Amino acid sequence: MIRHLFKLIWNKKKQNFLLLTEILVSFMVIFAVFTLVVNYYQNFKQPMGFAYDRVWVISFQSDVKIKDKDSLDVYYKNMLGSIKAMPQVQEASFSSSNVPFSANTHMNNIDYKKLHINRVNYYMAGDTYDKVLAMKVIEGRWFGKQDDAAAAKPTIINQTLRQQLFGNGKAIGEKVGGEGSKRVIVGVVQDVKAKGDYQEAGLAMYERIDTSSNDGHGRVMVKVNDRADAAFESRLYKLMANNANNSGIEIEHLADKRKSINNTTLIPMIILLIVACFLIINVALGLFGVLWYNINKRKGEIGLRRAIGASGNSVSAQLVTESMILATLALIIGTFFAAQFPLLNVFGLAASVYVIAILLSVVFIYLLVLVCSLYPGKQAAAILPAIALHEE
Known part of the structure; x- marks a missing residue:
């Protein structure tokens, strides 16, 4: 039976080629x-690794002319101390x-040692x-x-980087290098999904900010309590503005930034879903059209089969099976190309x-083909042999 179906499909290879191509393209898009x-x-299921509620980010531009390191250290520590002194502030950090x-x-x-890891x-x-x-440390x-x-520069790394560098071995106290400098690992923290709920944490390393230098400054993160309101935000803005040489001040909430970056992450998937929906509709219509055309062109064959004793269910099953075989051929080709992605570690x-x-x-493709072929198959089963042979 299967061999006979393959022969029927091969005899109509030009007609079936377009349908097979549509199924293949649909598989790749899906x-x-x-x-x-x-x-x-999978990324969403992973823990965030930190708390972003009631955390504000103060961005500022500081054109400090102080050259003495000790004086510069005092300047930045006083700035941070004045923020921490506000009753609504629980903690603050550069x-x-x-x-x-x-x-x-x-x-x-x-x-x-012999490991070199990029993109940390x-x-x-x-x-x-x-x-x-x-x-969490x-x-x-x-x-x-x-x-x-x-x-050596004290350095803290996340779990993922720790696993790649040291595996199950000792991490604390180990010296690592990078860009001509030596660092010593003093801590390991839980992975932090800093790019939103849907992005992986990736590899991360943390280095201590030097308050006796202007390098690395420009942001203050503030943890506020539940009494922080718009009035407090205004006072915080004025406090930063009153600091000498501070300008370009902006206060953002991490909760709002999380929503924004999540929306940005989801846009490519939404676009791809829209494209996929249109393609699936086209494939479904193509399946309906081809099967309907087959029924009209093969009424004589169907009538003859019915006349010699074939049941309506067997006729319907034949058309459905033909469609599933076409889908299988397309999926074999599609799976071959899709399998190259994990083998080549793409993305x-x-x-x-x-x-x-x-x-x-x-x-998904099997279900789509099955659903689209059931109704035409049912219509073929309803063809009466006398009428079909009379029309022929």
């Missing part, structure tokens, strides 16, 4: 959609411009940065006064993302 969906879902949920990204590399998210943070964001410690006279996603996306895409 595969792309499911890859995005599965990747976003930060580099790549605060969580911002569009700014700083990258660095890190070396350890690089953050500059103050001594209370972890308290502002309620970050799982090994070692955060920055503190004991790092003032450190010979750097986990292999499990592609495997799940392939399986979901195969199931």
